[in-house]
Amino acid sequence: MNRERVVVVGGGLAGMTAALDCRERGYAVQLLEARPRLGGATYSFARGDLLVDTGQHVLLRCYTAYLDLLRRFGVADGVLLRPFRVPVLSPDAVPATLARRNLPAPAHLAPALLKYRRLSWAQRLRVTRTALALRGLDPEDPALDQQSLGQWLRARRESPRAVDALWGLLAVAALNAEPDNASMALAAKVFRTGVLDETEACDIGIPQRPLSELHGAAGQRALEAAGVEVRVRCKARAIRRAPEGFQVPVEEQTGDGVITADSVVVATPHPAAAGLVDELPIRGAGEWSRLSASPIVNVHAHFDRAVTDLEMAAVLDSPVQWVFDRTRISGAGRGQYLALSQSAAQQELGMRTEDLREIFLPALRELFPAVARARLLDFFVTREPHATFRQAPGTAAYRPAASTSVPGLVLAGAWTATGWPDTTEGAVRSGIRAAEVVDAQQRSRASVEVTA
Template sequence: MSRDVLVVGGGLAGVTAALRCADDGLDVTLLESRARLGGAAGSFQRGELAVDTGQHVILRCYTAYRALLRRIGAADGVRIQPRLRIPVLGPGGRRSVLLRRRLPAPAHLAPALLGYGELGPGERLRAARTAIALRALDPADPALDEISFGAWLRSRGETGRAVDALWGLLSVAALNAPPDRASLALAVKVFRTGLLDTPDAADIGIPRRPLGELHGTVAHRALEAAGVRVLLRTKAVVLRQDELGWRVPVRGRGGQDVLNADSVVLAVPHSHATALLAEQPLPAARRWGGLSAAPIVNVHVRYDRPVLAEPMAAVLDSPVQWLFDRTSIAGARHGQYLAISLSAAHEHLDRRTDELRAVFLPALQEVLPRARRARVEDFFVTREPRATFAQAPGTGALRPAAGCGPTGLALAGAWTATGWPDTLEGAVRSGELAAHVVRAAVGQARRAGVEVPR
């Protein structure tokens, strides 16, 4: 058995797997069908602006993702808050703040919950009790995956206002699903790991550079420095296995070819994985075929002057969900460039840009009084129809383990069984799990007495 590994997919999962395998001394080739690395977490140019394909935040508890940034030399690419602070805006200049205190968990959130102006006194007290109950649940309990987060909240006596203005405010952004369509198990993971178990876990990090630079340019340099052969604009056609290993026909700029490998890491979306494994049917593939997708829509507005004084804010009682100031990150030399991130955006996915403009510019004026006097210099929309898998009740049983296939095949991607939602952290952890599967296959060959040449 040789040490050749083929990684199919150049998103965060594939980049992570390739680096980990290269660090183990394996010979790695990475294929990416796009002209850049980074997958869905990338960027494109629009005039002088470097526009991220999605608005991603990083939490302090994203330990694997932050370790990847250190590994590729991009640790300075994310700025993390000293402590969690989320401004919450509403129409008419209404404003609240969710701020953690320097107290042990879970007391660090008590002042924020008990002082949250968007809820009444009774709702705040009930929310604190619900937080304590959430902390007692185990996200690995399969029974929780069969229940919706919204149903569980209502069983605790949470009001519709509390579900929308507190629990949904956070869970929709984290799970790309409203509470009634979100798995309780994944919601427990979000709130326990991100908010309740340790006091600083939810401190928010925002990229200081475009994602295309962090996950693309910088990651590409790190891969090549590690000895990984990177083939861009190269698409795998199908995965075939025989007694000599894996044979993967590919199409690229140089035409068609066949790449040979002893191990393959398949780090692509679940629908693509099914197609590539059409000649290698797996029982798990029939299960993950039940996974569906959920969209995210991003509305981009450039004003001739600053209208938002915060780097980011959540918005209630408005079509706007989350606002990000992208001015310096994107390289704008004047005015202010804002991005609105709309999760679970089914209703907006097929609407024309002029229709969205008619909705969101007035909505921004309602929550940002300065926007009423500002001139809009640019307005555009980016759509991610399959931004995440639909993180609904029952999906836990559909997500495959990294090593669920034949020897020499590993699955990666945030849709696999990482124990995490579909996030940057989940993607990186999936790459680490896939590299572990490859490492185990090499170790098994050594123990069987098969020569592994260096």
């Protein structure tokens, strides 16, 4: 076993992955989390007889690193993967459907695009040609990050209706940004890797357990079983160089202290990361704030009876963006509990719950007539002001690599330069990369010491 000590700061998906991988490589690992639980931004809380996730998470089959992490946590059965099929609702309109066929990519989506009744025949033909053009893009092309998805689509002469009813429908959910505010490089990654390149890549996975069980609780069990020392309610205040390695001053319930380490992985959101490394000469750290943040707002409505038989649906021409049936997963004892996921929700973020109720209850009645006959048992709102970084054009320049200009100080998090959008997959991949960098640097130092 290696005797080198690794401290991981941050117990979200990136930090848990980095800690588990470092431990499996033989390092002595401590994971520090300021909150009383692991899981980062993905957690659940009790409200009456409901166990509520702070946000509705959906994954795709192409999230291979994330799905592997769930396997390592022992909860792979906590996600149900199904072939891509999304009902698309509009008020006073017959539902449409986007679904893949068992055909070689990209033909697997052609029937759905050509039959998509939310667009005219001419618009359907054009979006099919645009999909083929998207498949020819390289998401790593720096030039793509200098323009928005909206700009690129207009250059392809896509109609405003096609942008709203198809490209924006998917991009807003995936990038938490409207097409005119979304990096074309990240959009190309979403559409190519997630939709166009492989037939089964777009298959949808919906968690079948509350997120606190799927991530935080399962992750802590797996980490402790592997030999990681997990310290919750342990807040790192700074990271400082020491004569040998690093010192991490911490605050705990038992008092303040200092933890020493040979390597430190910072796996916190970028504002917290910038504060932690403020005393170190990290090149580019002053630019991290340019990544900013984009919010997600979730509207929750619990009715005394079932109002729809849909498990999930996308919505057009309505304040509602996506709706999910959370009844069984939340443990609701009666009725039906729906969660509405609103991405890029700058406007909704600052609105009162009462005002949101006046908007979204009538919108639900337009989509599901049975709402008019149902009694509302509960209505509440959860807000994630910093759900993702702002995935706008030009942000690639501010996303740092895992390795830094200070040897031994390594970064992880979905906001780092993973090549992926800010997703669970990006977070896990960043943790994997952080552990690789820690190991490479430790081995390099060991080799130098042996040579000396």
